[in-house]
Amino acid sequence: MKGTWGAGLGAWAVTAVIVVSSLTLSGQTRRFFPDDPIWTEPMTRDVKDARRYEPDLTYQTLENLFWRPGDRQTGQRAQNINTVDEVPDGPYFVNRAGRMPLTPALVARASNTSDGPAPGKWTVVSAKSDGVTPGFTIRDSANQLWFIKFDPPGWRGMATGSEIVAAKLFWAAGYHTAEYHIAKLVPSNLVIGKDTRITPPGEMARSMNQSDVSWLLSRADRDADGSYRVILSKAAPGRPVGRIKFSGTRSDDPNDVVPHEHRRELRGYFVFAAWLNHVDAKGINSLSTLINENGRSFIRNYLLDFGSALGSAAVGPREGWEGYEGLVENRGEILKRTLSLGFAVPVWRTQDYFESPAIGRLPRDHSKWNPEAWQAHITNSAFRHMRADDTFWAATKLAAISEDMIRAAVAEGQFGDAASEAFLAKAIIDRRLRILQTFLPKVNPIVDPVMDRNGRLSFRNAASDAAVADRAPGYRALWYTFDNNGDKATLVATTEETQSPMVMPPMPASEYIKVDLSAIGGPEAWTRPVSAYFRRNSTGWTLVGFERQP
Amino acid sequence: MAALIYALIVLCSIAAPVAAQSTRVEAIAEAQAAKAGQLDAEGPSSAELLIRRILISPLLNGGVGAYPWFGSIYSGTGMGAGAGYLKPLVNAASFNVQAGISTSNSKMVRAGFTAPELWRGMLQVHTGAQWLDLRGLSFYGFGQRSDRRLRERFDFAPKEIGGNVTLKPLRFVAVTGGYMFTNFDSHRSSPRFAPRESPGMDDELNFHVTRATAAFDWRPAPAYSTRGGYYRASFERHEEARGQPYSFNLQEYEVVQQVPIVREQFVLAAHGLMTLTTPDRGDEVPVMLSPILGGGSELRGFANRRFTDRNRVLLTGEYRWRPSRYLDMALFLDAGQVARDRRDFDVSDFDVAWGIGARFHGPTFNAFRFEVARGREGIRLILSGAQPF
Numbered sequence: 007m008k009g010t011w012g013a014g015l016g017a018w019a020v021t022a023v024i025v026v027s028s029l030t031l032s033g034q035t036r037r038f039f040p041d042d043p044i045w046t047e048p049m050t051r052d053v054k055d056a057r058r059y060e061p062d063l064t065y066q067t068l069e070n071l072f073w074r075p076g077d078r079q080t081g082q083r084a085q086n087i088n089t090v091d092e093v094p095d096g097p098y099f100v101n102r103a104g105r106m107p108l109t110p111a112l113v114a115r116a117s118n119t120s121d122g123p124a125p126g127k128w129t130v131v132s133a134k135s136d137g138v139t140p141g142f143t144i145r146d147s148a149n150q151l152w153f154i155k156f157d158p159p160g161w162r163g164m165a166t167g168s169e170i171v172a173a174k175l176f177w178a179a180g181y182h183t184a185e186y187h188i189a190k191l192v193p194s195n196l197v198i199g200k201d202t203r204i205t206p207p208g209e210m211a212r213s214m215n216q217s218d219v220s221w222l223l224s225r226a227d228r229d230a231d232g233s234y235r236v237i238l239s240k241a242a243p244g245r246p247v248g249r250i251k252f253s254g255t256r257s258d259d260p261n262d263v264v265p266h267e268h269r270r271e272l273r274g275y276f277v278f279a280a281w282l283n284h285v286d287a288k289g290i291n292s293l294s295t296l297i298n299e300n301g302r303s304f305i306r307n308y309l310l311d312f313g314s315a316l317g318s319a320a321v322g323p324r325e326g327w328e329g330y331e332g333l334v335e336n337r338g339e340i341l342k343r344t345l346s347l348g349f350a351v352p353v354w355r356t357q358d359y360f361e362s363p364a365i366g367r368l369p370r371d372h373s374k375w376n377p378e379a380w381q382a383h384i385t386n387s388a389f390r391h392m393r394a395d396d397t398f399w400a401a402t403k404l405a406a407i408s409e410d411m412i413r414a415a416v417a418e419g420q421f422g423d424a425a426s427e428a429f430l431a432k433a434i435i436d437r438r439l440r441i442l443q444t445f446l447p448k449v450n451p452i453v454d455p456v457m458d459r460n461g462r463l464s465f466r467n468a469a470s471d472a473a474v475a476d477r478a479p480g481y482r483a484l485w486y487t488f489d490n491n492g493d494k495a496t497l498v499a500t501t502e503e504t505q506s507p508m509v510m511p512p513m514p515a516s517e518y519i520k521v522d523l524s525a526i527g528g529p530e531a532w533t534r535p536v537s538a539y540f541r542r543n544s545t546g547w548t549l550v551g552f553e554r555q556p
Numbered sequence: 557m558a559a560l561i562y563a564l565i566v567l568c569s570i571a572a573p574v575a576a577q578s579t580r581v582e583a584i585a586e587a588q589a590a591k592a593g594q595l596d597a598e599g600p601s602s603a604e605l606l607i608r609r610i611l612i613s614p615l616l617n618g619g620v621g622a623y624p625w626f627g628s629i630y631s632g633t634g635m636g637a638g639a640g641y642l643k644p645l646v647n648a649a650s651f652n653v654q655a656g657i658s659t660s661n662s663k664m665v666r667a668g669f670t671a672p673e674l675w676r677g678m679l680q681v682h683t684g685a686q687w688l689d690l691r692g693l694s695f696y697g698f699g700q701r702s703d704r705r706l707r708e709r710f711d712f713a714p715k716e717i718g719g720n721v722t723l724k725p726l727r728f729v730a731v732t733g734g735y736m737f738t739n740f741d742s743h744r745s746s747p748r749f750a751p752r753e754s755p756g757m758d759d760e761l762n763f764h765v766t767r768a769t770a771a772f773d774w775r776p777a778p779a780y781s782t783r784g785g786y787y788r789a790s791f792e793r794h795e796e797a798r799g800q801p802y803s804f805n806l807q808e809y810e811v812v813q814q815v816p817i818v819r820e821q822f823v824l825a826a827h828g829l830m831t832l833t834t835p836d837r838g839d840e841v842p843v844m845l846s847p848i849l850g851g852g853s854e855l856r857g858f859a860n861r862r863f864t865d866r867n868r869v870l871l872t873g874e875y876r877w878r879p880s881r882y883l884d885m886a887l888f889l890d891a892g893q894v895a896r897d898r899r900d901f902d903v904s905d906f907d908v909a910w911g912i913g914a915r916f917h918g919p920t921f922n923a924f925r926f927e928v929a930r931g932r933e934g935i936r937l938i939l940s941g942a943q944p945f
Contacts, residue, residue: 039580050585051592059598065607073603089580248598257599260592263584326819327881340880348822348877348885355819 036490038518038539038550043088047096049304051260056247056296056305063290067384071334076253076267076387083555084270084396089539090552091395097261098250098307099180099271104406108178110414113407116177122187123238124148127197133204133214133222139165139321140222144196151241154191155313156226156234163364164318166237167419171430172282172312174415178407179278179400180271182308184293185240188420192233193223242308244295250307251289252386259305272388274400275309277445280380281404281437283368285328286314287382316430317366324367326354333383364423365430372436377444394449394531395555398468401445402453405472409435443474449531449554451475452523455538459546461510463521465538478525478532480504487516488539495520502526517542518550625654627941630690630712631851632860634659635939647672663689683719688712694861695757695843697749700893700905702863704933708748710757712844714740720767728774736765737797742844755802756842762797763845775814777920780943782820782878786812794845802842804835812945820878825886827872827945829854832898841866847894849907852938853945855892857909857931865894869901872945884915888944890929907931915943 069075088094095101102108126147134141142154157165170186177183196219204214206221226234248256252272255262266272279287291311297304313320319328330352331339342350358370369375382389409431416431451469458464463483469475482502486495499511513519520539525532539551577583600608622641629636638656645651649672655665666686673680690712696702718736725731741760751757768791775784792806811828831847843864849855850862854870870892876884891906913927922943929936 039578039583041579041581044580048581048584048588050581051588055595055597057597057599059600062600062604062608062611064611065600065604068607069603255591257596259598260588260595263587263591331881334882335880340883343877343879344883344885347887348879351818351821355821 035493037488037493038089038490038541042550043090043092045088045092045094045101047086047094049097049261049302052303053259053261053296053305054303056256056258058246059248061249061251061289063288066289067333070252070384070386071332074387074390077265077391080391081393082268082391083393084273085268086264087270090549091399091554093180093270093274093399096271097305098182098269100182102180103178103403108406108408108411110408110410113174113178113411114414114418116174116186116415117183118185118187120185120240122189123152124150128152128154128191128195129197129199130202130214130219131199132202133218140225142196142222145199152238153241154236154238156223156236158321159225159227161318161323161363161366162227162229162235163419163421163423164323164366165313165320166235167364167421168316168318168366169237169312171415171419171434172284172315173309174418175282175407175412175434176278176284176309176312178411178415179403181275181278182242182306184242184308184310187238187240188418189236189238190229190233191236193219239310242293242295242306242310244297244306246293247296247305248294249289250292250294250309252388256294256305261304267387267391269388270396270399273392273396274403276380276382276389276392277377277397277400277404277441279382280329280377281441282312282315282434283317283324283329283380283437284312284315285324285381285383286311286320288384288386316434317361317368319366322366323361326359326367327352328383329380330354332381332385360426360429360433362423362426362429364421364426368430368433372433372440375437375440377437377441393555394445397445398449398451398554401442402468404438404441405446405468407438412438439474442469442472446472447475447529447531450524450534450536451532452481452525452536455521455523455549455552457510457540457547457549461547462507463510463538464507465523466506467525476528477505479527480525481506481508482524482526482535483508484522484535485511485513486520486522487514488518488520489516490518490541519547520551625656627656629656629658629662629664630688630693631848632693633662633690636662636664638664645672648677649673660690660692662691678724680722680724681719682722685715685717687715690714693844694859695749695754695864696862697753698846698865698894698896700863700865700895700907704859704862706748708744708746708754710742710744710844712740712742714738714844718765728772730769730771730773732767732769732771734767736763736767738763738765740844754843755840756844759800759842761800761802761842763802764793764795764797766793766795767791775812779921780917780919781814782823782876782884783814783816785814786810796839801839802835803839804833804841804845806834807832823874823876823878823884825872825874825876825945827870827874829868829870829945831868833866835866849892849894852925852927852940853942855890855907855909855931856888856911856927856929856938856944857890857936858907858933859936862933863892863894863907866896867898867901868892868894869906871906874944882916882918884917886913886915886927887911888913888927888929913938913944917943 093099123146128144128146130142130144132143139156139158144152144154166188173183173186198214202214203211204218205211228234251266253267254265293308293310294305297306317324319325359367360370361367412434413431416427421427446469451467452465453468455465470477480502484497485499486497488495498513501508501511518539518541520537522535522537524535537553540547541550625638625640627636636656636658640654643651650670653667657663668684671681692709693712694707695710696704696707716736716738718734720732720734722730722732739762742757744757771788773786775781775786788810790808794804796802808831813826815824833841835841846864847868848861848864849868850858851860872890874886874888876886878884888911890909893901893906895901909929909931911927911929913925915922916924925940927938
């Protein structure tokens with residue numbers, strides 16, 4: 007945080023580091039190490055003293071709206087990716103979709119490791135009294151901490167169901183999420199802890215009593231039998247130490263060395279948030295915990311609180327503007343609307359909506375939805391630094407989440423309204439398609455290059471494989487020998503084929519080769535080559551490097 | 557700053573060649589080791605600390621404890637500012653005290669006590685007292701055709717104490733009964749109007765005021781809304797406590813209706829207000845308690861308190877459009893008339909004003925309103941913290 011205001015002071019130091027780095031790199035360094043590509047982010051240091059820091063929501067909002075923290079220079083490549091352009095498993099992200107064999111059942115289970123709270127009374131240890139909808143923190147009979155949230159009156163299933171669906175799908179995408187369960191709360195099952203206190207609005211803090219529970223419950227949707235549908239989220243493992251920052255690094259975490267605005271999974275979070283209309287994708291809806299595992303202590307970061315996702319705005323149905331405009335609208339748009347006497351009408355005011363108590367409110371038709379124009383309430387630094395290769399990366403993850411997986415996640419919402427559930431699943435599927443259509447063809451979509459021992463180079467076109475673009479008429483490969491120690495490529499030959507695989511031409515003996523692959527024809531972006539680097543091993547060639555955009 | 561340096565080291569480690577280490581993990585470990593030697597506590601920046609201080613300051617903390625106060629002390633006294641102190645008590649009870657001074661050097665001290673809510677908020681009891689010292693209020697004589705060149709200024713100093721009980725039997729319905737005792741005197745430094753043309757002026761008067769109001773309000777929020785309506789009927793009895801000839805009854809009817817169009821991109825808003833006073837036989841309604849028109853909310857385009865008489869009617873129509881969720885624009889047309897006898901109301905005699913306004917607001921409150929209005933006496937600028945109706 008302190009760096010936010012020290013950018014000017016540090017300019018000389020940064021310059022010095024760049025110069026020193028450049029000198030170090032020039033001419034005698036190597037691009038690839040023997041352990042490349044790494045698939046797990048190294049966390050080599052113990053986090054010994056991480057204090058809890060809760061950022062102020064107002065400050066975060068103002069900071070992102072007006073001051074734009076983090077690196078001023080946008081357009082930089084993500085810095086936490088491995089040498090094959092992927093995000094290693096780490097404190098924010100685990101490769102699931104596209105890398106592990108996901109199934110609908112796995113997505114439905116997601117991060118759950120239990121069947122929910124242990125049987126018995128739930129002891130209220132704290133309550134949320136400031137918001138419009140109530141919330142409790144309870145301990146079950148096994149002393150496990152859980153957070154309880156409700157649906158707002160008249161919207162049974164909307165907030166709780168949307169949260170669980172979003173959590174499952176964010177898990178499938180690869181993010182750390184909490185364990186969630188839908189449950190039935192019978193008020194008589196709540197016991198107030200002896201030290202539990204509450205600060206009702208406009209009142210002083212005091213011991214909580216039964217009338218407080220009744221008052222809080224009066225603001226939740228109640229079933230006819232007097233029970234309440236709730237969502238329980240299990241306290242994340244470890245000690246809370248704060249929230250995800252979308253710029254800079256944590257000052258107390260030695261392993262946290264990449265500014266978060268340059269982390270690909272935090273940039274790509276935009277795509278998943280847009281997909282699920284998670285407009286409240288801000289730091290406060292996350293949690294960082296200090297975890298001790300196998301004698302090591304490290305910080306892991308969770309995405310939480312998806313109550314304002316899909317058709318839900320937590321306290322009511324999603325407002326029309328949410329997803330189309332940020333918390334503060336574009337100034338030019340305001341001026342245009344002012345001068346037009348209001349007749350420059352934003353699309354969200356005129357489009358048709360599907361609305362039901364079970365899922366809230368969503369546009370009825372997503373076939374023309376533009377994910378690039380989607381806006382969270384607050385555009386954080388990571389979102390601002392997002393590039394086409396980041397959105398492509400996220401879209402490839404999304405392509406690996408099948409329609410059946412989406413339906414399985416939606417079923418976990420237990421909305422109790424088949425028509426609404428079907429609509430929601432279709433909406434998510436349609437939005438997924440729009441993301442694939444938008445982001446996959448936007449860069450050269452060649453993925454998964456593999457070269458066998460016979461020099462046959464095969465690859466896929468992620469855009470045409472996802473049926474969101476026509477096949478390229480052909481491909482061109484520029485073959486280089488590559489001097490890893492000198493980071494120098496020497497062009498040997500150019501070949502062309504109408505499709506994968508391509509055959510390696512006769513090459514001089516070299517431990518490494520580099521292949522620049524581009525499409526012949528197709529969208530202009532496809533003609534810009536991706537670079538694949540292969541290292542010879544005892545059985546053939548191993549992909550060690552991949553660069554989609556410099 | 558440190559983060560940038562680490563980032564550059566890591567960038568060199570991951571995305572570009574590095575020589576000194578033998579593995580990628582070692583290269584990253586080196587960056588982590590470098591950072592490990594320079595750790596600091598995670599916490600707010602100086603900017604965030606400043607914002608936090610501002611947020612917990614009386615300016616923005618919602619008025620709990622001491623807080624600054626901005627607003628209008630009384631119609632026609634200009635912008636006011638001051639301080640208040642709010643003490644929340646159990647079960648939504650509170651004690652609130654305010655003091656302020658306005659640009660016309662008018663002063664105000666008021667205190668109120670809201671009793672604990674009963675029946676889950678269905679029954680609310682409020683008591684209060686206030687002392688006002690109002691300077692330079694305008695009086696142009698009675699009637700719609702009063703001459704603005706004849707304006708005279710008067711000071712007015714009411715002291716009030718009273719209370720009211722509000723019953724909300726249904727979500728949108730409120731019935732209020734109240735009593736207030738008020739004592740005031742007024743003073744003119746250079747009278748233009750004779751006593752019979754300015755009843756109550758320069759006298760010390762005492763009133764027992766009893767009120768009954770029934771209101772039906774289904775606007776989402778009274779202080780700012782784009783839909784819903786508000787219907788109100790009030791009856792007041794003003795009984796001069798010492799038998800001076802100024803006792804009267806007052807009826808007031810108000811209608812606000814807002815019609816959203818294209819999902820609230822546009823709002824057609826209408827406001828009607830009628831105030832009728834009926835003095836006891838042989839009595840008059842004092843100038844300072846008579847219905848008025850003119851000012852920022854009641855017949856914009858005319859000076860504050862421009863028209864005074866026993867009765868008034870005001871009709872307003874607004875075409876509002878919403879360029880932003882925080883800014884509403886409005887074209888408005890006001891028409892109104894004051895009359896000694898309610899049978900004298902005649903649409904053809906209504907004074908008309910029109911204009912354009914910008915209103916900056918939050919979801920449930922109006923923060924600032926700037927308007928330009930034109931009437932037959934010229935153009936007036938309006939700055940206000942409240943919505944017009």
